[in-house]
Amino acid sequence: QRLSKRRARQEESGAVAGARSFGDLPALRDFEMMKTAMEALDLPNPFFRPHSGVAADTTVIGGAEYLNFSSYNYLGLNGDPRVKAAAHAAIERYGVSASASRIVSGERPPHAALEAALAAHYGTEAALCLVSGHATNVTVIGHLMGPRDVILHDATIHNSCVEGARLSGAKRIAFAHNDAQAAERELAAARRGAARALIVIEGHYSMDGDVPDLARFVEVARRHDAWLMVDEAHSVGVLGPRGQGIFELQGVDPAGVDIWMGTLSKTLSSCGGYIAARRQLIDWLRHTAPGFVYSVGLAPVLAASALESLRVLAEEPWRVARLNGNATRLRDALRARGLDAGASGGHAIVPLMTGSSIRAGRLSAELFARGINVQPITFPAVPERAARLRFFVSSEHTAEQIDRTAAVVADTCAGLAPVEMAG
Numbered sequence: 001q002r003l004s005k006r007r008a009r010q011e012e013s014g015a016v017a018g019a020r021s022f023g024d025l026p027a028l029r030d031f032e033m034m035k036t037a038m039e040a041l042d043l044p045n046p047f048f049r050p051h052s053g054v055a056a057d058t059t060v061i062g063g064a065e066y067l068n069f070s071s072y073n074y075l076g077l078n079g080d081p082r083v084k085a086a087a088h089a090a091i092e093r094y095g096v097s098a099s100a101s102r103i104v105s106g107e108r109p110p111h112a113a114l115e116a117a118l119a120a121h122y123g124t125e126a127a128l129c130l131v132s133g134h135a136t137n138v139t140v141i142g143h144l145m146g147p148r149d150v151i152l153h154d155a156t157i158h159n160s161c162v163e164g165a166r167l168s169g170a171k172r173i174a175f176a177h178n179d180a181q182a183a184e185r186e187l188a189a190a191r192r193g194a195a196r197a198l199i200v201i202e203g204h205y206s207m208d209g210d211v212p213d214l215a216r217f218v219e220v221a222r223r224h225d226a227w228l229m230v231d232e233a234h235s236v237g238v239l240g241p242r243g244q245g246i247f248e249l250q251g252v253d254p255a256g257v258d259i260w261m262g263t264l265s266k267t268l269s270s271c272g273g274y275i276a277a278r279r280q281l282i283d284w285l286r287h288t289a290p291g292f293v294y295s296v297g298l299a300p301v302l303a304a305s306a307l308e309s310l311r312v313l314a315e316e317p318w319r320v321a322r323l324n325g326n327a328t329r330l331r332d333a334l335r336a337r338g339l340d341a342g343a344s345g346g347h348a349i350v351p352l353m354t355g356s357s358i359r360a361g362r363l364s365a366e367l368f369a370r371g372i373n374v375q376p377i378t379f380p381a382v383p384e385r386a387a388r389l390r391f392f393v394s395s396e397h398t399a400e401q402i403d404r405t406a407a408v409v410a411d412t413c414a415g416l417a418p419v420e421m422a423g
């Protein structure tokens with residue numbers, strides 16, 4: 001009632017009722033211009049499409065079934081009966097929310113069980129789970145580093161690491177993608193003026209699907225007394241014969257990495273992020289990291305789902321072999337048709353370089369019309385000339401689905417008008 005009285009007074013005095021406009025925000029204006037440009041091209045919006053069930057090798061959108069290459073359900077564990085049973089049991093026992101920060105009243109047994117399993121996975125002393133992978137990188141990097149420090153990261157590192165670095169106030173240096181030599185050069189130059197140094201890389205790059213030379217980064221970090229942090233979001237369940245990650249793929253001792261980071265949202269078919277490291281670091285983060293202390297605990301059902309997914313992963317490594325076989329098959333089939341699959345290592349992520357955002361958008365729209373769901377990655381997520389489609393392959397795809405996809409993609413690319421190809 002008080003609100004409506006105030007509004008009546010505003011109207012009487014001629015003041016405009018309602019919230020202030022955001023229209024003078026430059027970034028918002030840029031966004032609206034981009035939206036208008038997309039509408040002018042008459043492309044359907046590929047974002048926020050609701051899927052009506054579990055998205056695996058196929059998915060249902062708007063009542064129609066599509067071949068799906070847009071989910072991180074790498075090993076088909078989202079929807080697995082064992083994972084669902086673990087989730088149901090956790091809901092029965094704990095409900096659906098932790099209902100508080102873990103430091104006060106949000107701690108439940110699945111948290112410690114999952115953290116012990118993750119620490120065992122990397123052979124570290126301890127691990128800590130947070131509510132999302134993004135929040136994990138932001139809060140951990142932001143909390144660990146400060147204005148007197150330097151952070152070096154791969155030029156294509158995930159946004160969450162960049163945001164964490166910005167939050168920290170540390171000097172931030174991006175080095176050329178996967179170039180350990182460039183990282184060393186930059187580090188050598190910046191190290192003397194910095195109190196501490198942190199190198200951040202990914203174990204399997206989410207845009208290109210390639211991997212770093214981990215041993216070389218371990219050496220660089222050691223030589224210059226820097227910490228090395230590896231984001232394994234797309235590596236767990238993907239790299240190495242048992243899907244343990246980049247250290248298993250390349251036979252590198254995981255103890256050479258100071259901070260292992262990962263997400264629960266991809267292979268582990270849940271939601272959340274984690275850090276695995278020395279107990280000293282984990283204990284400090286548990287008691288002081290803002291995104292952990294001042295945020296709700298991971299929902300127990302999500303911890304239980306991720307834990308069961310980890311167990312299934314350890315028990316069924318054939319899923320990893322099937323995933324890698326499928327990704328390699330798709331990459332090679334695209335290349336055999338003269339298409340550019342970028343630097344993909346053939347693990348789970350296969351880009352199709354299109355050279356322009358418009359071409360990526362058009363290709364995605366045409367493929368959707370032909371029953372294939374694959375997202376375009378456009379500027380500003382990548383530089384304009386690096387626009388692409390990005391295929392997330394799953395162990396659940398069949399060879400027939402992969403071959404059919406490559407054929408339809410090649411046919412669709414060939415059919416795009418040259419003027420559109422130029423973007």
Ligand code: PMP
Nearest residue numbers: 132133134158206233263265272
């Ligand atoms: N790191 C990388 C490399 C990622 O690709 C992502 C998400 N795609 C994240 C962190 C954030 O993880 P989450 O989606 O679990 O928040």
